[in-house]
Amino acid sequence: MKSYLISLIIPLNLCVFLVVSGAVLVVLKRRRTGIFLCFSGLSWVFIWSLPVTSIVLGGLLENRYPHRSLDSIPTAQAIVVLGGNTANNRESWFEELSENPSTHSRVDTASELYHAQKAPKIIVSGGALAGEVSEAKGMAEKLMAKGVPKSAIMLENNSKTTYENAEFTANELIRNEIKSIILVTSALHTPRSMAVFDRLDLEVTPAPNPPQIIIPDNPDFILFLPNARALHGSRSIIKEYLGLIIYWLRGWV
Structure with a gap:
């Protein structure tokens, strides 16, 4: 529907x-x-x-939970990363498509948080939207390529919606006795994600990606064109x- x-x-x-x-x-x-x-x-x-x-x-939406520096984010028991790639992860919403656009993915944010020792575990959440490989598995591979050990990564492979992200991830958290998490997703998606996760019996700290909907540094860019x-x-x-x-x-x- x-x-x-x-x-x-x-x-x-x-x-x-x-x-x-x-x-x-x-x-x-x-x-x-x-x-x-x-x-x-x-x-x-x-x-x-x-x-x-x-x-x-x-x-x-993006400014509901402003992007924060690593130093201002408290530690937690786990980092939860939701699947998705708003605007193909481009740093600027209005950036033209090119062969090598500037990007910052949710995996990048999660990796930075892990290496800053904000949490010892990362839970990647997202089922297979097409084919047999889940978003969670794809994110796990990228995290390992960024130096996150496989032993620190947990997968939730079945969710297809934000609501399921929360419900299915909560099951993993309960099994592992995790009560506090850092939630990573796009800035645009953070309000809905936080609204869903806040209903769970968890201490949730938002750590959205940097905002993408920003006025570009381009003199030819016109807001009303x-x-x-x-x-x-x-x-x-x-x-x-x-x-x-x-x-x-x-x-x-």
């Missing part, structure tokens, strides 16, 4: 749906309603193509707001 709603509300998808519906109504002599739907669809795309929309609405990167990235912002609404309705947050 959630995936269907996200697909429908994606600006380009919703625009096409509304414009086509509006055109049909115009043909059926319901001109006012048809024109209104066409205008609404085009307006929805235009609004989400503006960088200022991402800066304002995405920034509200339609931007392809802003339109493309709007899916992630919409997904988080829709996810918060659905989770609230279901009593998960």
Whole structure:
């Protein structure tokens, strides 16, 4: 249900749906309603193509739990890393795609926390979204490549949603008598993740990745000029707001 709603509300998808519906109504002599739907669809795309929309609405989520320096993060019994790669882990939301973009992944943050001795264990959480290899296993391999010993890594291979991330990870934490965790995910995803994990009997410290929705250092960048990167990235912002609404309705947050 959630995936269907996200697909429908994606600006380009919703625009096409509304414009086509509006055109049909115009043909059926319901001109006012048809024109209104066409205008609404085009307006929805235009609004989400503006960088200022991402800066304002995405920034509200990213700044709910501000990024913190390693020194300011307290120690815990484990680091929990949630699967995902918002905006392909690019350091800037508006950075154009290239062969070697600047990136900072959740695994990078978890590795930095581990090597700073903030926790002796890392739990990676995420099932297989496609194929047979889970996100957790992929993150574990990357952590080991960054010098984290295999003995320090625990895997939760079955979750497909943020809610399941929390539920299934909690089972691992209970089995290992872990009560305090540092939660690592993207800045955009942190509000929903914290809302879910806060319902558990745990001491949770957020350690989000650095914010990605920032105004680039580019004199040609204009907040009120339609931007392809802003339109493309709007899916992630919409997904988080829709996810918060659905989770609230279901009593998960």
